[in-house]
Amino acid sequence: MILSTLRSLFYRYGEKVFSHRTLKNLHIDLWRMRARIIHRRRGLTPPSPKLHLGCGGRKVTGWLNVDVIGSDYDIDLGQGWLPWRNNSLEAVVSQHVVEHLDLTRELVPLFRELKRACKPGAELYISCPDMEKACKFYFDDKGEEMLFNRKSRFPSFDLGGVPTVQMINDLFHREGEHKNLFDLELMKWLLETSGFSQVERIEEADLLDRFPEFPARNDDYVSLYVKAVA
Numbered sequence: 716m717i718l719s720t721l722r723s724l725f726y727r728y729g730e731k732v733f734s735h736r737t738l739k740n741l742h743i744d745l746w747r748m749r750a751r752i753i754h755r756r757r758g759l760t761p762p763s764p765k766l767h768l769g770c771g772g773r774k775v776t777g778w779l780n781v782d783v784i785g786s787d788y789d790i791d792l793g794q795g796w797l798p799w800r801n802n803s804l805e806a807v808v809s810q811h812v813v814e815h816l817d818l819t820r821e822l823v824p825l826f827r828e829l830k831r832a833c834k835p836g837a838e839l840y841i842s843c844p845d846m847e848k849a850c851k852f853y854f855d856d857k858g859e860e861m862l863f864n865r866k867s868r869f870p871s872f873d874l875g876g877v878p879t880v881q882m883i884n885d886l887f888h889r890e891g892e893h894k895n896l897f898d899l900e901l902m903k904w905l906l907e908t909s910g911f912s913q914v915e916r917i918e919e920a921d922l923l924d925r926f927p928e929f930p931a932r933n934d935d936y937v938s939l940y941v942k943a944v945a
């Protein structure tokens with residue numbers, strides 16, 4: 716009731732009252748609040764021991780696909796705890812989600828919770844934009860190759876005359892949605908601080924070899940892929 720009133724006020728007056736930036740943040744924060752309110756139980760047995768974290772529109776059959784909205788189990792990944800019982804997960808995959816969360820306030824508690832919920836030896840696969848590659852793109856050609864790659868994946872993509880360096884800005888900021896980019900050192904710190912080990916850089920093909928049911932993103936050129944063990 717409160718949520719639907721807030722939502723209708725938001726849709727009716729939002730654009731008149733708020734900046735685009737504030738509106739976007741309010742939008743996701745309303746979803747996060749909704750997820751926190753509707754799912755409060757702890758100690759649950761997951762319907763699948765394979766967790767797809769931040770699935771977006773790419774739900775994968777046989778996996779428990781979670782996101783803040785529209786998923787198998789809507790959850791705010793920044794809430795500091797996970798609903799699943801200890802030692803109940805065998806694999807976790809998360810692609811291009813960690814950059815949306817605050818490093819120390821949200822990601823460290825999230826990964827500590829993942830470690831708690833994982834069986835010893837469970838595999839963790841994470842991908843996100845690669846800070847090292849972003850910096851290299853700037854010094855190599857100020858984003859021209861990035862633009863070429865993006866156009867080969869999304870032919871209608873167009874920068875509208877803005878210099879190609881904007882591709883790199885977008886990777887860092889994504890209209891304020893991205894909180895941090897990672898290089899291998901920072902990712903290793905996050906995972907080891909949270910109790911994971913054997914952190915290694917991999918490629919998308921390694922993830923797809925292990926779990927062929929995942930649709931390819933073809934994004935090695937811009938992404939950091941890592942594997943770790945619980």
Ligand SMILES: C[S@@+](CC[C@H](N)C(=O)[O-])C[C@H]1O[C@@H](n2cnc3c(N)ncnc32)[C@H](O)[C@@H]1O
Pocket residue numbers: 747768769770771772773781782783784790791792793809810811812815816932
């Ligand atoms: C760039 S999309 C990636 C989606 C998908 N993994 C893919 O590879 O296409 C980032 C996803 O993270 C989710 N996300 C961001 N912040 C979140 C949060 N606090 N709780 C749950 N999901 C969140 C978004 O809803 C979105 O689906």
